[in-house]
Amino acid sequence: MPSYRLDAIDRHILAALQRDARLTNVQLAEEVSLSPSPCLRRVRQLEAAGLIRGYHAELDRGGVGLGLTVFVGIKVERHHEAQANAFREAVVALPEVVSAHLVSGESDFLLQVVVADLAAYECFLTGTLLRLPGVSDIRSNFAIQTVKEHGPLPLGRLEGEGREPMPVARRP
């Protein structure tokens, strides 16, 4: 289990696959100035190391009939640890919840919820969210306009083009 170091080519590969996950290995190899064999090997290594967690199609939410995105701030009663775990597990299992983070600040959790319309959200809020274990307060912020979405991670911000810039641990 060697600990992993990303060189410039690895970052180039990650950036390219982040932009277009359906690149052919031949295309990818050409983009990063490598022949297909070592390119594929690097991709497999990045996958095995857990740096690439998956490949996903990005869908048009409005187009598939999911027109409403809501950012939901939730406060929970922090008395029991078991209750907090129950809350987390419940949230993970909800298909309408696209992402959920424990955050600092006013709310304890920040959820991104995707539903068809306001009626569906009302149903989800009163029928599901408000009944989750330990919830003490919910604040719903509706997305009125999407300015930017699914932006790529800023890999360019890591380090220059140095040889072996950054030690990276394998999956914890």
Place this chain on the structure above:
Amino acid sequence: MPSYRLDAIDRHILAALQRDARLTNVQLAEEVSLSPSPCLRRVRQLEAAGLIRGYHAELDRGGVGLGLTVFVGIKVERHHEAQANAFREAVVALPEVVSAHLVSGESDFLLQVVVADLAAYECFLTGTLLRLPGVSDIRSNFAIQTVKEHGPLPLGRLEGEGREPMPVARRP
């Protein structure tokens, strides 16, 4: 320009590609119980209709050295429309900003920002965000734990398995 209607097979295709964008067309065809030819044709149609906006690799943020995610609420002075546009364009151009929405509620905009660490965020906040045009207030909520991320859109919540459920317009 035929307006688009999703049937059960289309939704199945979308769900599968959302889960794993590197599925082979042969695998995808088998999963949706179609032969490769019509399967590929449907995928191409879904892409052309704009329902599939792209395919992206999901990276491990910590693994690539981007260990800090911050949700940033921003209030802007709403006096000039031109100023609001300038703000939007500036935000879109920032690589650290992974997503940005105009939202209802306390803040006007909600940004998701990804940086290496707290020092990088301090630099980004004081050197970039606070200097954006029209910003009047900024509230930073740090992600302490990621409970769920990149959850698939809940296509199952759309309609039953009816024939031609839902009219969908082409790209606006």
Place this chain on the structure above:
DNA sequence: GCTACAGTTGGCAGAATATGCCAATGAAAA
């Protein structure tokens, strides 16, 4: 300076896949 060595690369070949074309199928309209 020279040798041994570890890691990486590039090329090759067989298997699998992508993709355009055409006939066949099935359902709705006349």
Place this chain on the structure above:
DNA sequence: TTTTCATTGGCATATTCTGCCAACTGTAGC
């Protein structure tokens, strides 16, 4: 029933995937 139209499945060819092996590069040790 017949016509029409959209969709499907199969086929052939070009491209790609992927494991294997030899060559190369840079480093450490002698």
